[in-house]
Amino acid sequence: MSHVRIEGLTKRFAGKPPTVAVDDLSLEIEPGEFIVLLGPSGCGKTTTLRCLAGLETPDEGRISLGDQTVLDVRGKVNLPPNKRRIGMVFQSYALWPHMTVRRNIGYPLRTRRVAREQARERIEEAAGLVDCAALLDRYPAQLSGGQQQRVALARGLAARPDLVLFDEPLSNLDARLRDQVRAQLHELHARLGFTAVFVTHDQSEALALGDRLAIMRAGRIEQLDTPERVFEEPATEYVAGFIGMSNRLSLRRAGEGWTVVGEPGADGPAGVPGPAVAGELPVPRSHGEVSARLRPDDLLLCPVEEKPPGHGVGLAAEVVDAQFGGRHMDVVVTIAGGRLHARAPLTGTPWARGLSRGQRVTAWFPKDTAIYYDADGVRTAAHAPAAPVGA
Numbered sequence: 424m425s426h427v428r429i430e431g432l433t434k435r436f437a438g439k440p441p442t443v444a445v446d447d448l449s450l451e452i453e454p455g456e457f458i459v460l461l462g463p464s465g466c467g468k469t470t471t472l473r474c475l476a477g478l479e480t481p482d483e484g485r486i487s488l489g490d491q492t493v494l495d496v497r498g499k500v501n502l503p504p505n506k507r508r509i510g511m512v513f514q515s516y517a518l519w520p521h522m523t524v525r526r527n528i529g530y531p532l533r534t535r536r537v538a539r540e541q542a543r544e545r546i547e548e549a550a551g552l553v554d555c556a557a558l559l560d561r562y563p564a565q566l567s568g569g570q571q572q573r574v575a576l577a578r579g580l581a582a583r584p585d586l587v588l589f590d591e592p593l594s595n596l597d598a599r600l601r602d603q604v605r606a607q608l609h610e611l612h613a614r615l616g617f618t619a620v621f622v623t624h625d626q627s628e629a630l631a632l633g634d635r636l637a638i639m640r641a642g643r644i645e646q647l648d649t650p651e652r653v654f655e656e657p658a659t660e661y662v663a664g665f666i667g668m669s670n671r672l673s674l675r676r677a678g679e680g681w682t683v684v685g686e687p688g689a690d691g692p693a694g695v696p697g698p699a700v701a702g703e704l705p706v707p708r709s710h711g712e713v714s715a716r717l718r719p720d721d722l723l724l725c726p727v728e729e730k731p732p733g734h735g736v737g738l739a740a741e742v743v744d745a746q747f748g749g750r751h752m753d754v755v756v757t758i759a760g761g762r763l764h765a766r767a768p769l770t771g772t773p774w775a776r777g778l779s780r781g782q783r784v785t786a787w788f789p790k791d792t793a794i795y796y797d798a799d800g801v802r803t804a805a806h807a808p809a810a811p812v813g814a
């Protein structure tokens with residue numbers, strides 16, 4: 424287990440136009456911590472991981488693992504992958520097809536010149552950890568996808584590295600296997616306590632596995648915090664959108680209350696005032712325009728003749744689509760032309776089962792379940808202090 428320190432890491436790729444894949448990124452990882460790099464395609468997750476592994480030549484920055492400096496661009500240090508005590512587990516299992524499971528798991532031990540007898544013990548130990556001890560003499564083609572990924576996991580752990588890097592290791596598995604291998608990985612981390620950096624664009628994976636999440640945007644870390652804080656208190660609108668607050672309402676002050684402002688591409692022209700919101704929202708007076716972000720679970724529906732409770736914001740809405748989801752209905756509504764998603768529970772409110780296209784309903788939400796962002800996408804200050812932005 425090692426303390427990992429990344430300072431001012433920058434990686435540019437030549438091209439037209441050139442890309443800054445990682446942009447002055449700094450991050451400190453505690454020994455035994457499981458860090459998840461989360462973000463959309465192209466935000467620089469894999470490049471950051473490859474720089475840690477020694478598979479890229481960064482343009483600037485320093486990286487240390489424990490007391491070893493593995494990268495120092497100014498000092499002209501860039502240790503090759505086999506000189507860093509790092510294990511890697513990738514999306515494509517990347518097992519050698521002509522090698523047995525035993526030889527595959529033993530590969531990083533051979534590159535580190537671990538003595539034969541010790542290597543045999545380590546291979547068996549790693550295979551045992553992921554329930555693959557019975558598969559050691561098979562070839563990858565004789566394994567299921569889940570087994571192959573478990574072997575890849577064993578290979579990543581076999582050399583007892585200081586740091587294990589994971590690049591979307593579960594994304595090639597079907598949903599059931601993904602859940603299984605994810606649970607196994609979570610348990611393994613709790614048992615072995617290795618330090619990990621795990622790349623994904625899947626928020627549920629990130630929430631389940633991470634001690635802390637680093638939400639990346641354009642080569643930088645936009646928010647670094649515990650899964651609970653990122654989920655409950657996204658610091659910027661970008662993070663909110665990425666972590667499931669897919670509903671967005673633009674709001675403008677009007678007298679003592681607010682008005683919903685029409686969205687571009689909606690039925691009417693953008694910016695046209697929509698339904699009024701009576702009374703104040705938890706937003707400082709200095710903000711005249713904000714956007715409210717809400718999860719589908721937090722957008723509630725009721726018949727037009729019912730009034731939402733006093734602490735709620737009720738808005739006239741029209742149903743566009745309603746799909747049965749077992750215990751709930753997934754409902755798309757329009758409000759001021761903008762589309763929003765509601766997940767209406769059926770237990771207690773069977774009324775939602777009969778919703779159909781064109782029906783008028785009231786969509787509502789308690790004022791404090793929404794999070795409000797200013798024009799720059801930064802959380803407004805009326806809430807608890809925003810989580811730290813950046814590393």
Ligand SMILES: Nc1ncnc2c1ncn2[C@@H]1O[C@H](COP(=O)(O)OP(=O)(O)OP(=O)(O)O)[C@@H](O)[C@H]1O
Nearest residue numbers: 436438442444463464465466467468469470471624
């Ligand atoms: N070898 C390369 N040459 C040129 N540009 C590259 C290269 N590798 C990555 N990039 C660019 O760098 C940026 C970051 O890429 P990176 O693969 O790190 O993103 P990512 O967040 O891991 O995306 P994904 O989730 O799709 O894997 C992207 O704009 C990508 O096009």
